[in-house]
Amino acid sequence: MVRDLMDHKVVPIHAGTAWYYFGGITLFLIGIQLFTGILLLLYYRPTVAEAFDSVRFLMTRVDFGWLIRSIHSWSANLLIFSAFIHMFSVVFTHAYRRPRELTWLSGILLLGLMLGFGFSGYLLPWNQISYFATKVGTDVAGSTPMLGPALARFLRGGEDVGAATLTRFFDFHVILLPLITFGLLGFHLALVQKHGMHTPSGIPAEKLSHMKFFPNFFLRELIVWYGVLAVLGSLAAIFPWELGEKADPFASAPAGIRPEWYFLAQFYTLKLIPSHVWIFEGELLGLFGFGLLAVVWVMLPFWEVKPGGERRTRLATGFGVFLVCYLVVFTILGYVR
Amino acid sequence: MRAPAILLLWSASLLAAGAAAPDACITCHSALEDGKGPASSIKNDIHVAHGLSCADCHGGDRTSTDPEVAMSKAKGFKGKPGRTEIPKFCGSCHSNPDFMRKYAPRERVDQLELYQTSVHGTRLAAGDTKVATCIDCHSVHDIRAVKDSQSPVHPLHVADTCSRCHSDKDRMAPYKIPTNQYAEYKTSVHWQALTKRGDLSAPSCASCHGNHGAKPPQVESISEVCGSCHVLYAQLYGRSVHKAVFSSAGGGGGCIVCHSNHGIQQPDTRMLTGSTAVCATCHDAGTPPANTAAQMAAWIDGLDNAIKQSDAVLARAEKSGMEVSEAQVKLIEGRENLVKSRLTLHGMQPDQMRIPIDAGMEIARETRTAGESALREREVRRYGLGVSVVFIGLSILAIRVLIQRIES
Numbered sequence: 001m002v003r004d005l006m007d008h009k010v011v012p013i014h015a016g017t018a019w020y021y022f023g024g025i026t027l028f029l030i031g032i033q034l035f036t037g038i039l040l041l042l043y044y045r046p047t048v049a050e051a052f053d054s055v056r057f058l059m060t061r062v063d064f065g066w067l068i069r070s071i072h073s074w075s076a077n078l079l080i081f082s083a084f085i086h087m088f089s090v091v092f093t094h095a096y097r098r099p100r101e102l103t104w105l106s107g108i109l110l111l112g113l114m115l116g117f118g119f120s121g122y123l124l125p126w127n128q129i130s131y132f133a134t135k136v137g138t139d140v141a142g143s144t145p146m147l148g149p150a151l152a153r154f155l156r157g158g159e160d161v162g163a164a165t166l167t168r169f170f171d172f173h174v175i176l177l178p179l180i181t182f183g184l185l186g187f188h189l190a191l192v193q194k195h196g197m198h199t200p201s202g203i204p205a206e207k208l209s210h211m212k213f214f215p216n217f218f219l220r221e222l223i224v225w226y227g228v229l230a231v232l233g234s235l236a237a238i239f240p241w242e243l244g245e246k247a248d249p250f251a252s253a254p255a256g257i258r259p260e261w262y263f264l265a266q267f268y269t270l271k272l273i274p275s276h277v278w279i280f281e282g283e284l285l286g287l288f289g290f291g292l293l294a295v296v297w298v299m300l301p302f303w304e305v306k307p308g309g310e311r312r313t314r315l316a317t318g319f320g321v322f323l324v325c326y327l328v329v330f331t332i333l334g335y336v337r
Numbered sequence: 338m339r340a341p342a343i344l345l346l347w348s349a350s351l352l353a354a355g356a357a358a359p360d361a362c363i364t365c366h367s368a369l370e371d372g373k374g375p376a377s378s379i380k381n382d383i384h385v386a387h388g389l390s391c392a393d394c395h396g397g398d399r400t401s402t403d404p405e406v407a408m409s410k411a412k413g414f415k416g417k418p419g420r421t422e423i424p425k426f427c428g429s430c431h432s433n434p435d436f437m438r439k440y441a442p443r444e445r446v447d448q449l450e451l452y453q454t455s456v457h458g459t460r461l462a463a464g465d466t467k468v469a470t471c472i473d474c475h476s477v478h479d480i481r482a483v484k485d486s487q488s489p490v491h492p493l494h495v496a497d498t499c500s501r502c503h504s505d506k507d508r509m510a511p512y513k514i515p516t517n518q519y520a521e522y523k524t525s526v527h528w529q530a531l532t533k534r535g536d537l538s539a540p541s542c543a544s545c546h547g548n549h550g551a552k553p554p555q556v557e558s559i560s561e562v563c564g565s566c567h568v569l570y571a572q573l574y575g576r577s578v579h580k581a582v583f584s585s586a587g588g589g590g591g592c593i594v595c596h597s598n599h600g601i602q603q604p605d606t607r608m609l610t611g612s613t614a615v616c617a618t619c620h621d622a623g624t625p626p627a628n629t630a631a632q633m634a635a636w637i638d639g640l641d642n643a644i645k646q647s648d649a650v651l652a653r654a655e656k657s658g659m660e661v662s663e664a665q666v667k668l669i670e671g672r673e674n675l676v677k678s679r680l681t682l683h684g685m686q687p688d689q690m691r692i693p694i695d696a697g698m699e700i701a702r703e704t705r706t707a708g709e710s711a712l713r714e715r716e717v718r719r720y721g722l723g724v725s726v727v728f729i730g731l732s733i734l735a736i737r738v739l740i741q742r743i744e745s
Contacts, residue, residue: 059660066660067718219740223733230729237722240658 009213012199019089024221029079036072046170048163051126052246070236080262083111091320095198101301103191113181120173131247132257135161143283265327268334361402362391375478383482387440423470451550495541521600557584560591573684606634636694643701644671650708664707671700
């Protein structure tokens with residue numbers, strides 16, 4: 001079956017062929033995460049007393065420990081960045097359309113899982129910034145209507161971020177999320193193979209050519225992976241991932257505390273919303289808005305097509321452009337303010 | 338005409354206050370003083386806050402609006418005490434443990450006793466009414482708790498309060514005492530600590546001279562006064578050869594011989610050697626003690642420089658992303674040794690001083706090596722990166738060639 005797939009799988013060649021590489025880049029970075037994560041596990045100890053010191057030991061005493069940790073941290077960020085590009089390329093080329101609705105849904109879920117990996121992994125070094133960022137993050141989760149307090153307690157393993165939270169986040173990061181991710185990733189890739197590569201509509205058949213996936217496209221993808229590896233190595237060597245200071249729950253929160261860049265747009269939006277809007281709590285309203293936006297985004301393949309089969313192409317593209325603009329502008333604002 | 342007006346005001350305030358019984362002293366005096374006398378300032382007074390009134394100090398009947406009754410001798414009216422009577426006037430309550438226990442059980446009750454031993458108290462007893470009494474420092478009628486930041490005896494204001502008299506040349510002229518203490522104090526490290534760092538435990542006038550028992554410390558007790566805060570320094574000084582000389586009559590007075598009294602500056606090794614050396618005031622250059630002082634200064638400067646160099650190397654390593662926090666923590670220990678070496682200097686035993694100097698130098702060396710090693714490691718990483726990128730580039734090139742071969 002694999003042989004058959006390798007012989008028959010083709011990739012369409014057109015102006016947007018480059019976007020196809022981002023799925024592969026994301027997959028490659030997931031592989032890097034898995035490999036470096038397993039190596040980190042050899043030294044990491046998930047307790048409040050030992051977590052920080054074990055990471056410091058890894059970075060200062062273990063040969064290439066600094067490289068493994070820096071690559072793990074940098075590739076986590078590049079992975080989320082690449083996954084975002086992959087998602088928006090799917091939207092702008094309308095690759096989510098029938099019969100690929102499930103591929104879209106599984107992809108969105110995978111992005112959610114990647115964000116979950118980012119959020120849970122951020123706390124693991126148990127340093128000052130990660131401790132307080134997790135406090136803020138779980139506080140936001142706690143503001144969710146109805147389920148909020150229970151959700152915050154579930155995430156923290158108690159009333160506040162502490163030893164139970166670290167154990168729990170470690171469990172999420174290395175067991176629960178990977179198990180779900182591998183299953184879902186397998187499903188996503190199987191769907192991609194089943195439906196083949198999407199060709200954007202509007203390209204005349206006579207102008208469309210194809211290349212064999214193996215070896216032609218695969219070798220090109222390999223070049224891209226090598227490029228990504230060079231970028232990763234450069235980032236790790238020139239800007240090693242900082243460890244900071246050990247978390248001190250009794251210290252005051254560091255000035256200008258903010259979450260990782262991929263949560264910054266939402267964080268900044270919540271900061272902008274007044275504490276009360278009419279009869280509603282501002283934060284609650286913000287969370288409701290995000291929830292609504294997420295539902296509309298996830299359901300894109302279903303509302304984009306009218307009952308008569310006609311497409312709301314402009315609306316879907318406009319929505320995508322709006323979302324990209326919002327994320328870029330608010331992330332920058334959240335960073336500089 | 339005045340009595341009906343007062344009665345009217347009193348009735349009005351009674352109505353306004355509802356069921357609360359008004360204090361007739363305040364009611365009447367408010368009407369008489371036009372808002373500038375004791376009746377208006379007393380609202381901020383700590384005694385009023387504790388439920389006491391004018392009559393509790395001055396006697397009389399607070400419930401009567403008739404001046405003849407309210408301020409009658411029969412009602413115990415004492416009126417305004419003369420200046421010489423003030424300490425005992427205040428002491429009638431403040432020296433009474435049973436009375437004070439009701440309002441401020443942790444408050445001391447020996448202020449009057451101490452005051453009577455002070456320069457102020459002894460002069461007052463001798464009939465000098467210009468000296469400070471309770472009200473000159475604590476104010477009168479708007480007396481606040483010491484911890485109240487608006488109190489004139491709050492730690493932040495004590496020096497200002499003392500200087501109101503002690504910086505007044507005319508006032509101090511009869512006593513033939515200098516008036517530059519406050520100006521000097523404002524250049525001192527103690528003033529910096531108190532006002533710039535906000536350290537309320539930093540000393541001001543009363544911390545060294547006493548408050549109620551204020552008196553200049555005697556020559557032999559100056560090191561004890563300084564030692565009440567600088568404990569270890571005083572202990573080492575007590576065992577030094579200087580103690581017998583400085584703390585004896587004509588010796589200059591312990592710590593202040595080198596550090597001065599009110600204008601104490603941040604000490605450094607220039608006090609030991611060079612043109613500004615305080616040692617040189619007694620020891621001629623080239624003599625064994627002057628040479629020892631110069632040697633000790635060189636040790637301290639050497640350790641100080643070594644620590645600064647290590648710090649700079651570690652900062653460079655940290656800035657370039659290297660993990661050097663362990664060495665930085667270790668360097669804190671080095672700085673502690675620098676402090677210890679400055680401390681042991683006061684014992685004037687060079688052998689003892691070498692212990693923290695040697696320990697500090699060893700830490701400075703270790704941490705500098707760690708910093709330099711981190712910087713070398715940074716270079717190795719960058720070199721490694723360069724080599725890796727070359728290999729990656731070659732691999733990419735090879736794949737390109739392979740693609741071209743496959744597709745041609």
